[in-house]
Amino acid sequence: MFISKSKYVAGCQCPKILWMDQHMPDQFDESVMNTAILTTGNEVGDLAMRYFGRFVEVPYERGAYADMARMTEELLAAGEPTICEATFMKDGCFCMVDILRAGADGVDLIEVKSSTHAKDYHLTDIAFQLWLVERCGLRVKSASLMHLNPEYVREGELDLKQLFTLEDVTDVARARAQEVPRTVQELTRLCEQPTEPDLPLGPQCSSPFECGYRPWCWRDVPQPNVHQIGRLRAARAWELHEAGIVSFADAAAAIQAGALDLNPRQVDQVMAEVHQLDDVVRAEETRAFLDTLAYPLYYLDFETLMPAVPPYDGMRPYQQLPTQYSLHWQDAPGAVPQHAEFLAEPGLDPRRAIAERLCADIPSDACVVAYNMAFEKARLRELAERFPDLREHLMAIHDNMADLMVPFARGSYYSRAMQGSCSIKHVLPALFPDDPELDYATLKGVQNGGQAMDAYAALADCGPEEAARVREQLLRYCELDTFAMVKIVDKLRHAAAP
Ligand code: SF4
Numbered sequence: 155m156f157i158s159k160s161k162y163v164a165g166c167q168c169p170k171i172l173w174m175d176q177h178m179p180d181q182f183d184e185s186v187m188n189t190a191i192l193t194t195g196n197e198v199g200d201l202a203m204r205y206f207g208r209f210v211e212v213p214y215e216r217g218a219y220a221d222m223a224r225m226t227e228e229l230l231a232a233g234e235p236t237i238c239e240a241t242f243m244k245d246g247c248f249c250m251v252d253i254l255r256a257g258a259d260g261v262d263l264i265e266v267k268s269s270t271h272a273k274d275y276h277l278t279d280i281a282f283q284l285w286l287v288e289r290c291g292l293r294v295k296s297a298s299l300m301h302l303n304p305e306y307v308r309e310g311e312l313d314l315k316q317l318f319t320l321e322d323v324t325d326v327a328r329a330r331a332q333e334v335p336r337t338v339q340e341l342t343r344l345c346e347q348p349t350e351p352d353l354p355l356g357p358q359c360s361s362p363f364e365c366g367y368r369p370w371c372w373r374d375v376p377q378p379n380v381h382q383i384g385r386l387r388a389a390r391a392w393e394l395h396e397a398g399i400v401s402f403a404d405a406a407a408a409i410q411a412g413a414l415d416l417n418p419r420q421v422d423q424v425m426a427e428v429h430q431l432d433d434v435v436r437a438e439e440t441r442a443f444l445d446t447l448a449y450p451l452y453y454l455d456f457e458t459l460m461p462a463v464p465p466y467d468g469m470r471p472y473q474q475l476p477t478q479y480s481l482h483w484q485d486a487p488g489a490v491p492q493h494a495e496f497l498a499e500p501g502l503d504p505r506r507a508i509a510e511r512l513c514a515d516i517p518s519d520a521c522v523v524a525y526n527m528a529f530e531k532a533r534l535r536e537l538a539e540r541f542p543d544l545r546e547h548l549m550a551i552h553d554n555m556a557d558l559m560v561p562f563a564r565g566s567y568y569s570r571a572m573q574g575s576c577s578i579k580h581v582l583p584a585l586f587p588d589d590p591e592l593d594y595a596t597l598k599g600v601q602n603g604g605q606a607m608d609a610y611a612a613l614a615d616c617g618p619e620e621a622a623r624v625r626e627q628l629l630r631y632c633e634l635d636t637f638a639m640v641k642i643v644d645k646l647r648h649a650a651a652p
Contacts, residue, residue: 155345157338158218161251162282163275165341167365168358170351172341174290174367177350181370186363193270196460198268199252199462202217202300205314209236219248226571230292242283242290247338252298254438264320268462269473270304272321275362280323281330288331297327303473303486304467306369308464317463317471326429344445357392358514376401378427383420392629400504416610419565419574426570433649440650446556447643448521453491454551455524455535455635457606459626466503468540476533477504477610479517480632482640487647500614509537509544513584523639527577561646582638592638601628606631635650 155176164171174181203209209303210229212222222241229237233256240254253264267273280297287294303319319490322342328367330589344351355372359365377399380386380394394400399408408414409421417422422434457478462471477498482491496511497503512534516522524530531552538548561567562576571584579602586592594601600609610625616624 155246155342157247157341159279159282162247162334162338162341163279164363166275166278166337167362168346169341170353170371171365171367172345172592173347173351174370176345177348178367178370183369184366186366195268198302199461201312201314202264202318203238203253203267205300205318206236209238209253210234211238211266212241212250214239214250214408217597219243222250222502223248232516236412242269242286243285244289246287246342247282247289249286251287254287257295260295260502261287262295262366263287263297264300267299267301270302272301273325273362274298277326277330278610281333284327285331285334294324296322296324298322298324302462304471306464306470307378308469310465312463319425339444353431355395357388359386369371378402378405378406378573383416384409384423384576386416386420417630419568422568422573423570423574426568427530427584431570433504433567434565435570435649436566437525437650439650440561440646441652443561443566444647444650445644447523449487450483450485451643451645452516452520452522453524453636453639454516454522454530455480455631455632456530457603457610458533459607459610466505473536474529474533475504476508476537477629478606478632479508479512480636482636483520484580484640490642491637493633493636495633497632498628500610505537509548512537512551513544513547516551518552520554522551522555523558524555525558525635525639526529529558531555558642567649569647578635578638578642581642585642592634592641594631596636597627597631600631 155172157172161162163176164175175390203211212225212229213327216224219241220243223243226237226240226242229240237239237254237256238252240251242249242251248496252266255262255264257458260560263280263283265276265283267276269276276299280299284294284297299321300318303317307314308314336407346603355375359368360369365371380399381388382393383391383405384616392416394408398403402424405414405424409416409424418570425431426434426518456476458474458476460472461469464470465475479496481494484491494515497509498507534548534552538545541548559576559578562572562581569584569588572580576579582592582594590596600606606628609628613621613624613628
């Protein structure tokens with residue numbers, strides 16, 4: 155088995171991941187893979203290569219690492235100053251250095267990351283590279299992480315020197331490199347053992363990455379368990395787990411014995427599950443929330459893209475770009491809702507068009523409901539800042555918002571089917587368990603926010619027929635988000651009626 159830098163990082167998260175990769179790869183749950191993150195990484199990596207000007211790239215060929223390493227040696231011998239994907243192999247280990255800067259007195263290693271700051275496992279990654287490059291006989295002068303600069307605001311052409319931040323991590327990488335030979339030896343030995351390693355579950359199962367082998371390793375852990383208690387810190391859940399409080403029955407017994415202190419919402423969740431309780435409706439609290447809503451009442455939901463590299467002026471890395479909204483409104487409680495929607499043309503800056511349509515669709519004195527309104531408010535503020543002529547109207551919408559998540563976040567309405575979550579994706583099926591009209595699973599193609607982002611991003615490359623089909627899927631998905639809010643308000647009104 156070859157140990158690459160990504161396998162080394164995975165082995166440092168949990169050595170058993172490498173054993174499973176080797177002996178039971180079929181147990182890997184592919185749903186943990188995020189193709190959008192991989193695509194973003196490629197886009198950022200391609201831009202980073204141009205940071206130092208002219209460069210040569212060692213072409214990637216799966217499995218042909220010896221050829222890639224040989225080519226790297228030739229490029230170094232030829233005096234190439236900047237080599238991308240420079241490949242090194244020795245003693246069962248190999249790595250591709252994103253950017254290698256070579257000089258007469260040694261080399262500088264640069265690892266490119268699409269995040270906006272350095273993370274601990276990035277240091278593990280670059281420490282492995284530093285160790286291997288030196289094992290291959292080169293002198294490493296420095297090791298750096300190149301990541302996106304969260305402060306960069308695009309104006310005109312991309313400025314690569316501003317888009318990226320270069321962080322020197324030589325000292326910490328060199329210190330960690332000392333642990334690499336022993337870790338490599340241990341990982342190799344573990345992978346060679348024929349029986350499944352008996353390693354305890356722990357925070358490593360979801361940090362720094364969600365492990366794809368959880369369904370296998372966690373098969374005997376009771377459901378639900380303390381890791382599913384809403385808003386309970388992961389570290390606290392692991393303390394309970396290690397103390398033998400794992401199932402909700404364990405947690406309920408500990409609560410009753412005074413040995414476990416949870417907040418009232420968490421207690422509601424545990425007790426509702428253990429005793430299979432009916433929905434809890436705190437009618438006065440619910441009515442107090444409903445009394446804050448004024449009619450005609452508007453329900454608003456945005457869909458966005460979150461591009462790593464800012465595509466338009468005035469944008470920062472990973473700034474949300476609104477591309478779509480759905481709007482329902484009712485003239486009176488229980489009235490038939492009306493609907494409007496907006497979906498931007500792909501490839502064009504959507505901000506002006508969306509801002510104008512919002513101002514046309516929503517009166518400036520209207521009460522507007524959003525679910526988890528901080529998100530919608532932030533988009534409105536950004537649009538208002540961008541377009542001073544529309545600022546007054548957009549900020550009036552912003553200032554007249556009510557958050558439909560509040561009664562669920564406060565526990566004014568609790569159903570055990572919400573599983574401790576107040577997100578609309580949990581609340582809606584809990585309130586309407588058998589209504590296909592309110593079931594995201596019945597939608598074609600786009601059933602969640604992540605799929606909506608992917609579908610919109612791919613729209614520019616679709617032919618006309620495919621584009622029309624995807625646009626329809628995006629519109630129906632977003633429409634359900636606001637129609638769901640209409641139905642939730644109706645449901646709250648009935649549930650809290652005196
Ligand atoms: S689920 Fe946990 S114990 Fe199992 S391989 Fe993954 S990290 Fe290791």
